[in-house]
Structure formats: structure tokens, C-alpha cells
Amino acid sequence: MKFIIVTGVSRGLGLGLTKALLSSGYKVAGCSRSRSDALNELEMSNDNFKWFPCEVGDATQTQTFVSDACQWAQAPLWGLINNAGIAKEGVLATFPNVDSDELLQINLNGALYMAREALRMMLRQNSGGRIINISSIIGSRGYTGLAAYSASKAGLDGLSRALARENGRRGITVNSVAPGYLDTEMSSTLSDSKRAQIINRTPLGRLGTVNDVAPAIEFLLSDGAAYITGQTLTIDGGITN
Numbered sequence: 001m002k003f004i005i006v007t008g009v010s011r012g013l014g015l016g017l018t019k020a021l022l023s024s025g026y027k028v029a030g031c032s033r034s035r036s037d038a039l040n041e042l043e044m045s046n047d048n049f050k051w052f053p054c055e056v057g058d059a060t061q062t063q064t065f066v067s068d069a070c071q072w073a074q075a076p077l078w079g080l081i082n083n084a085g086i087a088k089e090g091v092l093a094t095f096p097n098v099d100s101d102e103l104l105q106i107n108l109n110g111a112l113y114m115a116r117e118a119l120r121m122m123l124r125q126n127s128g129g130r131i132i133n134i135s136s137i138i139g140s141r142g143y144t145g146l147a148a149y150s151a152s153k154a155g156l157d158g159l160s161r162a163l164a165r166e167n168g169r170r171g172i173t174v175n176s177v178a179p180g181y182l183d184t185e186m187s188s189t190l191s192d193s194k195r196a197q198i199i200n201r202t203p204l205g206r207l208g209t210v211n212d213v214a215p216a217i218e219f220l221l222s223d224g225a226a227y228i229t230g231q232t233l234t235i236d237g238g239i240t241n
């Protein structure tokens, strides 16, 4: 049974992905800052899942989380999904430093700290592995009012490319998955008119769902994706065509 760490599992894509991975027979350790009812249910109904509290972006908590998770799993660490993220909106000229600092600390440094700890485990195990960073189309396209978010996601794509080069010889692949607009809590602040505009511009005519993204992540975790590394896979219903 392959063991995967997923960050940001209390809701949205992280929760849906965790359920999909468990259904496919993976063992999963997940973290978030809060513990939702859905997590309680999942933990009670599935021995192959355990939740840990961890503030992504805090290097000490990250080290403890990865170490505790690996000890719980009693299995080599096969994959890390860096999914935890936050979005904050506002034009940069009036966007407070405290907000951009927090966003970059969680979305970019958080993923980097987590990748460092996972790589230490994977390199020691010497049996390959997978790191998948959940980026966004905003990282390559930009978006008015999302400068810090866009920078964090572009940074993640760069992190994937560099780590792919650094670790390829050890059988560890590193890729980004860049969703378009997903129907989760993160996008719930979109106004009705903005939502309608996005749907109108999307060739497939709807927002994405967790079920549109999870299968692609599962593919990147699989043996069939062993020769794919340093890539950013866009899953956006065609909106960036």
C-alpha cells in the first residue's frame, strides 16, 4: 500500500482528493489548521487515513508533521501533494504587506518546507517518489487583484521545475497541477456576474470540480507517469486556450 501526504485536507480539493486516494487503495496522512466534521468521519471510517494539525508555512510544525505521519504510516513515503493554500484579493497598491507576506508564507514557503521534509524521507528511502504542487492557471496568466496569489503559484511552478532537475536521477518526479476555477469554498466569494463571466469564457461551459482534478493527480502518482517531470498540467475546461 503506497503512502501519500496531502496538505490542506479539511475541505475542498484536499478533502475530495484524500477520499479519492483512499478509494484507490492509498494510505493517506493529511494536515490542516482546523479539524472539520468531515475529517472526523473519514478518520473513524478508514484506518488508512490520519489527520494531523499543522500550520503549513511553519517550518518546525512541518518537520514534526512529516516525521509523525511517516511514523504512523509505517511505510515508505511515496508521494506529497502540496495542496494547502489561501487566496486574498486586492490591488497591490493598497494590499497590506502583512497579507502578501502571509499568502506567500503559506502558498510558497509552506510548499517548499513540506517538499524539503518529504525529499529528506524519499532520498533516505531511495525508492523514488512523487511530489505534486497544486498551482493555478493564475500563476501563468495573472489576474487583476491577485498579484501575490499569482506570484505564489508561479513560484510553485518554478519550484516543481527545479526540484524535478534536482531529484530526477533518484526516481523522484515533481510536477505542478494547475486547475482553473473550481467550485470550492475558495471560489465562493466570486460574485454571480464574475462566475457567469468565467463560465461563459470556459469552452466546457462550467466551473471545475474536485472530480475533474483528482484523476489527473492520481495519474501523476502512478507508475504510468514515471517519465513525466517538471511539468505543469493545466486542468481548466479550456479557459486558457
Ligand SMILES: NC(=O)c1ccc[n+]([C@@H]2O[C@H](COP(=O)([O-])OP(=O)(O)OC[C@H]3O[C@@H](n4cnc5c(N)ncnc54)[C@H](OP(=O)(O)O)[C@@H]3O)[C@@H](O)[C@H]2O)c1
Pocket: 007, 008, 009, 010, 011, 012, 013, 014, 031, 032, 033, 034, 035, 054, 055, 056, 057, 082, 083, 084, 085, 086, 106, 134, 135, 136, 137, 178, 179, 180, 181, 182, 183, 184, 185, 186, 187
Ligand atoms: N478553488 C479554486 O478555484 C482553485 C483554483 C486553482 C487552484 N486552487 C488551489 O487548490 C488548492 C486547494 O484549494 P481549495 O479550492 O480546495 O481551497 P479551500 O476550499 O479554501 O481549502 C484550502 C485548504 O487548505 C488548508 N489550509 C489553508 N491554509 C493552511 C495552512 N496555513 N496550513 C495548513 N492548511 C492550510 C485549509 O484548511 P484550514 O483552513 O483548516 O487550515 C483547507 O483545507 C489551493 O492551493 C488553491 O490555491 C484552487
